[in-house]
Amino acid sequence: MKLLLVEDEPAMQATLRRALLNRGMDVQACGDGLQALAIWKSTRFDVIVLDLSLPGLDGLQVLEQARSAGLRTPVIILTARGTVGDRVIGLKTGADDYLAKPFDLDELEARLHALHRRAAERGDAVNPAGNTQSVGPLRHERHNGAIYLRDEVMELAPRELTLLQALMATPGKAVSKERLFTLVFPGEADVQYEAIEVVVYRLRKKLAGTGVSLMTLRGLGYLLKVDD
Numbered sequence: 271m272k273l274l275l276v277e278d279e280p281a282m283q284a285t286l287r288r289a290l291l292n293r294g295m296d297v298q299a300c301g302d303g304l305q306a307l308a309i310w311k312s313t314r315f316d317v318i319v320l321d322l323s324l325p326g327l328d329g330l331q332v333l334e335q336a337r338s339a340g341l342r343t344p345v346i347i348l349t350a351r352g353t354v355g356d357r358v359i360g361l362k363t364g365a366d367d368y369l370a371k372p373f374d375l376d377e378l379e380a381r382l383h384a385l386h387r388r389a390a391e392r393g394d395a396v397n398p399a400g401n402t403q404s405v406g407p408l409r410h411e412r413h414n415g416a417i418y419l420r421d422e423v424m425e426l427a428p429r430e431l432t433l434l435q436a437l438m439a440t441p442g443k444a445v446s447k448e449r450l451f452t453l454v455f456p457g458e459a460d461v462q463y464e465a466i467e468v469v470v471y472r473l474r475k476k477l478a479g480t481g482v483s484l485m486t487l488r489g490l491g492y493l494l495k496v497d498d
Contacts, residue, residue, distance in 0.1 A: 271386050274315045275299040276306040276332070277348070278324050286319075289375055295382075303327030310336055315343050316386050320365070322349040330363050337364040340416030340423050340431060344385035348373065364428055388456065405441040406482045406496035408434075419480055429454045430473045433466075437484070437494045446491040 273290060277283040278301040287299045298313070300306050304326035310318065322329035333345060346367040367381050403410040409418045417424045417434055426434065436445055436453050451466045470492060474484045483495050 271316045271382065272296040272314070273298070273317050273319055273382070274306065274310060274313070274343075275319045276303070276324065276329070277301060277319070277321045279321075290379075293379055301325070303329065303332045307332050307335055310341060310343065311339065316389065317382050318343050318345045319382070320345050320347050322347060333363050333365060337428055338425060340426065342389075342415030342428070342431060344389045346378075346381055346385060348378075403438050403441075405438050405494050407480060408438060408482055408494075410435055410438050424476070426476065427472070429469045430476065433469050433473055437492060441494055441496075444487045444490040444493045450492065 271294075273295055275283065275287055275290070275297050277286060277299065280301070283299050283301060287297045290297045298309065298315075300309060301324070303324040306320070306324070307327060310332075320329045320333060324332070327335070329347060329349070333347075336343075336345075344366045345364065346369060347365045348369050348371060350371045366385055369378060369381065407420050408424075410416075411418065415431070415435075417426065417431065417438070424434075432454050433450060436450055447466055450470075451463060454466060454469055455461045470484065470486075477484055481497050483497055485493050485495050487493060
């Protein structure tokens, strides 16, 4: 498992990096938000371990800008800010998990493996064919998770991005509503089934004028079609 550890407190960074290395992980560490964002954009990681209190950009800004750029690497936030409000803000910004300091190293390791496993399963389902998948002028780069319209990264919300990745994996073929719901809302039992239609509606609006259409096939699901 390849990790980016973003922690500005030198002693904590060194201790945590050493502990994770001893558990068989490949760990790159940095202590600055701007540097972390640049490294994240240029290197493929399996999981990002992100502190919130950082110089340059704080952790939430790093996370928000990364998600806006289409980076889908799983993120676990480590922070001394342990309030419910901070946790909610972090998760809404795009974090996948949240662990308040002080924490147990065994628990951190278990959560890292869980995030890695879920991301691998999602990645295999979304793009099994290789590192790049194209549909008309759209291009999905698996190494960073981003989708490009020609040479520009598309600005997509995380659920819109997951939906488009799933559709691009099977161009010209319908993906069932049930399958898309499972990918877009994994493990979210409290979400209504019809919520997938809202994500489809928003993505369809963003695809307007791109040369690719999101079509509904009644009884079959949804598919991407390159416009004539």
